[in-house]
Amino acid sequence: MKVVIQRVKSASVAVNGRVISQISQGLCVLVGIHSEDTEADAEYIAKKIATVKLWPDAEGRSWKVNVKDSGFEVLSVSQFTLYGITSKGAKPDFHLAMKSEKSHLFYDNFLARLRGLLGGEERVKDGAFGEMMDVGLVNDGPVTLIVDTREKLQQQLQQ
Numbered sequence: 082m083k084v085v086i087q088r089v090k091s092a093s094v095a096v097n098g099r100v101i102s103q104i105s106q107g108l109c110v111l112v113g114i115h116s117e118d119t120e121a122d123a124e125y126i127a128k129k130i131a132t133v134k135l136w137p138d139a140e141g142r143s144w145k146v147n148v149k150d151s152g153f154e155v156l157s158v159s160q161f162t163l164y165g166i167t168s169k170g171a172k173p174d175f176h177l178a179m180k181s182e183k184s185h186l187f188y189d190n191f192l193a194r195l196r197g198l199l200g201g202e203e204r205v206k207d208g209a210f211g212e213m214m215d216v217g218l219v220n221d222g223p224v225t226l227i228v229d230t231r232e233k234l235q236q237q238l239q240q
Contacts (some may be wrong), residue, residue: 082112082113082115082118082122082123082125082191082229082230083111083112083113083115083116083164083227083228083229083230083231084110084111084113084126084127084129084130084163084227084228085111085132085160085163085225085226085227086108086110086129086130086135086225086226086227086228087089087107087108087109087110087111087220087223087224087225088107088108088109088135088136088220088221088222088223088224088225089104089106089107089156089218089219090105090106090219090221091103091104091105091106091212091218092104092107092109092156092216092217092218092219093156093165093216093217093218094156094158094206094207094208094209094214094215094216094217095214095215095217096175096208096209096212096213096214096215100213101208101209102156102206102207102208103156103206104153104154104156104206104215105153105154106153106154107148107151107153107154107155107156108130108135108139108153108154108155108196109155109156109158109216109218110130110155110156110157110158111158111160111163112126112157112158112159112160112163112188112189112191113160113161113162113163113164113178114159114161114164114178114187114188115164115177115178115179115230115231116176116177116178116179116180118179118187118230120190122230123187123190123191123229124194125233126191126228126230127194127195127198128198129228129232130148130155130177130195131147131148131149131195131198131199132147132149133147133148133226134146134147135147135148135224135226136153148199149198149199152174152204153204154204154205154206155195155199155204155205155206156206156207157191157192157205157206157207157220158187158207158208158214158216159184159188159207159208159210159211161175161178161179161181162175162178163178164177164178165178169202171175181211185210185211188210188234189210190209192205194231213236
């Protein structure tokens with residue numbers, strides 16, 4: 082899995098001009114699912130989203146508070162294009178992304194896992210899987226991280 086985690090002041094998803102999901106302060110997460118991802122990848126990413134420390138504490142010390150402890154929200158957006166390859170010309174190739182039928186169930190299970198860590202649907206919102214979406218956000222910082230379980234696996238194999 083590959084995710085782009087953005088600390089936001091607010092974020093929303095609209096489909097056909099209608100807002101279907103929105104959060105106030107928290108994280109907007111773009112989620113790409115690789116064709117070889119497993120439940121272990123989903124567990125790792127869900128825990129990382131819940132526990133990565135991206136906010137200051139009450140004394141103003143940076144990088145001390147995570148979304149789980151802060152009470153902030155998460156807006157998760159499925160994004161197969163994170164696995165687009167452009168090395169062979171101008172047209173992106175998405176063969177590394179998990180196929181739609183399988184990835185929809187995988188994504189739903191990932192959301193359930195994240196909601197379990199953060200306390201339910203009121204804290205974890207999502208877009209519309211497989212739809213053309215307008216994603217709007219006010220980036221806070223900006224603070225943006227990319228987490229890729231393929232890179233983690235490669236690092237483990239090199240050790």
